[in-house]
Amino acid sequence: MRKESSFLIFGTTLSIIALIGLRIGHFYTHGLCNCLSGKLLEYIIPVSGLTIVVLLTNRHVIKLIKQREAESENVKKAYETIDGITRISDSMLFDFQLSRLGRNENYLKIIGVIIGTEGVMLRNKATACFLALLNRQNNTLEGNIIYKRNGDLAVDSETIKIRLDSKVAITKGSNDVKFSNWDDKIGSIGKYQEHFNDDVRQKVGIIRNFVTYRIKGIENGSLIFFNYENDVDQYDADIIRHLAGHFASLYSFSLKQKENLRLQYLVIKKLADLAEKRDPETGEHLFRIQNYCCFIAKKLSKQEKYKDIINQPFLKDIYYSSPLHDIGKVGIKDGILLKPGKLTPDEMAIMKTHTLIGAEIIEGPAFLKMGRDIAHYHHEKWDGTGYPDGLKGEKIPLSARIMALADVYDALTSKRVYKEAFTHDVAESIIKEGIGSHFDPDVGFVFIENKDKFKDIMKAQEHRFKADRMVGVDQMCLKGPELN
Numbered sequence: 001m002r003k004e005s006s007f008l009i010f011g012t013t014l015s016i017i018a019l020i021g022l023r024i025g026h027f028y029t030h031g032l033c034n035c036l037s038g039k040l041l042e043y044i045i046p047v048s049g050l051t052i053v054v055l056l057t058n059r060h061v062i063k064l065i066k067q068r069e070a071e072s073e074n075v076k077k078a079y080e081t082i083d084g085i086t087r088i089s090d091s092m093l094f095d096f097q098l099s100r101l102g103r104n105e106n107y108l109k110i111i112g113v114i115i116g117t118e119g120v121m122l123r124n125k126a127t128a129c130f131l132a133l134l135n136r137q138n139n140t141l142e143g144n145i146i147y148k149r150n151g152d153l154a155v156d157s158e159t160i161k162i163r164l165d166s167k168v169a170i171t172k173g174s175n176d177v178k179f180s181n182w183d184d185k186i187g188s189i190g191k192y193q194e195h196f197n198d199d200v201r202q203k204v205g206i207i208r209n210f211v212t213y214r215i216k217g218i219e220n221g222s223l224i225f226f227n228y229e230n231d232v233d234q235y236d237a238d239i240i241r242h243l244a245g246h247f248a249s250l251y252s253f254s255l256k257q258k259e260n261l262r263l264q265y266l267v268i269k270k271l272a273d274l275a276e277k278r279d280p281e282t283g284e285h286l287f288r289i290q291n292y293c294c295f296i297a298k299k300l301s302k303q304e305k306y307k308d309i310i311n312q313p314f315l316k317d318i319y320y321s322s323p324l325h326d327i328g329k330v331g332i333k334d335g336i337l338l339k340p341g342k343l344t345p346d347e348m349a350i351m352k353t354h355t356l357i358g359a360e361i362i363e364g365p366a367f368l369k370m371g372r373d374i375a376h377y378h379h380e381k382w383d384g385t386g387y388p389d390g391l392k393g394e395k396i397p398l399s400a401r402i403m404a405l406a407d408v409y410d411a412l413t414s415k416r417v418y419k420e421a422f423t424h425d426v427a428e429s430i431i432k433e434g435i436g437s438h439f440d441p442d443v444g445f446v447f448i449e450n451k452d453k454f455k456d457i458m459k460a461q462e463h464r465f466k467a468d469r470m471v472g473v474d475q476m477c478l479k480g481p482e483l484n
Helices: 002-032 036-100 103-115 189-195 198-204 234-278 282-301 312-324 327-331 345-352 354-361 366-377 398-413 424-434 441-449 451-469 473-478
Strands: 128-135 140-149 152-155 160-163 177-181 209-215 221-226
Touching: 103 128, 103 140, 103 152, 103 221, 103 234, 128 160, 128 198, 140 198, 140 221, 160 198, 177 234, 209 234, 221 234, 234 312, 234 327, 234 366, 282 312, 282 398, 282 441, 282 451, 312 366, 312 398, 327 354, 327 366, 345 354, 354 366, 366 398, 398 424, 398 441, 398 451, 424 441, 424 451, 441 451
Parallel strands: none
Antiparallel strands: 128 140, 128 221, 140 152, 140 160, 177 209, 209 221
C-alpha cells in the first residue's frame, strides 16, 4: 500500500505541475504569437505533458493492482487448499473410516492431494510421484511411479529400485522436505536429467522440477513429486510437509482407535463365553449366529430402504454383538436351562426373563448398545405377540429383527437337550409360516432368496468352529465382515 500511495502522490504532483505549466504556456505563447498556430502551441505542449504523466502514473498503478490481485488469488487458493484438506480429514473420520486407515492409505491420500485426484484446489500440482520405501537388506529405495489417469490414481506395475548412494543431491529446503527446479543451479535441462535414475526418467519423462519428502518412523523412504505445473518453491514443499504431519496424526489416532475396538470386542467375547460355560452346545451356536446375522445384514444393505442404515460399522457391531443375545441365561437355574423335557408355564415364565437379565448385564457402555438391544428384544415378534415388551413392527430394533430369524433357524436345525435337530427343509417351512407374524418380511425375504446359503453356513461352521477356537481371542476380535 505504501508503494501505491507513493505513485499516486507522485502522479498528482506532476499533474499539478502540468496545470501550472498550462497557464505559463498560455502567457508566453499568447505574447509571442496571437495567430492560430500560437493558440495550438499554447495548449498542445502542456496537454501532451499532462497526458504522458497520466499514462506513466496509470501504468504503475495498474501494475500494483495486478500484483494485489495475484496475491489475493494466492490467498484464495491457500484457503481452498485448507478447506480441501479439512474435507478429506472429515471424510476419513466419518463412519469410522479411520479404523481402516493404514500407512499406505496415508501416502496415497497425500499423493492424491498433490497430483489432483482428491479435489483439493492447489496453486501448483505435480504430474507424477515416486513412492519409494527403504529396503534395509538391499540398501535400496524401492517403489512405483504413481500418476493421474481418468481422474484417479494409477500405480505403474513396474517396481523401481534405486541405491541409496545415487539419490538426488541438488536440492534445497528444510531437512525433511526438499525442492528443486532445473534452472536453479543447472544451466541446461539436459544436464539436469543426469541427476535422476534412468528408470524414473523413462516413466516420468523430462524432469523439470521436483519436491521430495523424507518418510521417517516405522518405515523409511521418500515421496518424490515430479513436474509441477510451475516452478516449485518453499510453499509447495511446506504443503507436503504439513500434509504428512496431518495424516500422521490421523494415523496415530487410528491406531489408538483400533486398540480400543480390539479391547471392546475382547470384552464382548468374554461376556459371550459366560453363556458358553453354562451350555456346552452354545459355543458352536454363537459362531453360526454371527455368520447368519452378518449375511442377512449384508443382503439387506443392498436394498434402498437400508443402504443408509446398514454400513460397515453396523456389520461389525452385529457380527461381534450377536453372541450376546442369550447372555441373560447365566441368570437362569440349571434345572430350567438344561431341562431335557418341555418346560412348565411357570418355568417358561422364568426362562423368558433371560432377555431382561441380559439387557441388565450389559447396560452401560455405548459400544454394547447393539448387544443390549439384541439381548433385550430378540424374542419380540413382528406382529407384537413376542416378549418381553410386546413391541411391534419397526419399533423392534433392526438388529433384534435380524437376530430373531437367525436364532430360530439355528435352534431348529441344531440338537438341544430337549429335542433332536430338524432338517433344513423343515426349518425352512416353519420360518416361511412365520414371515409377517413372527419375522420381519424384509428379513424373511432374504432367507427365502438365499435359503441354500443358510444351509451352507450351517454345514461349514460345524467344521470351522474347531479351527476357529484354536486361533486365539486376539485374532478373532480383529476379524470383521466386509460390505461386498
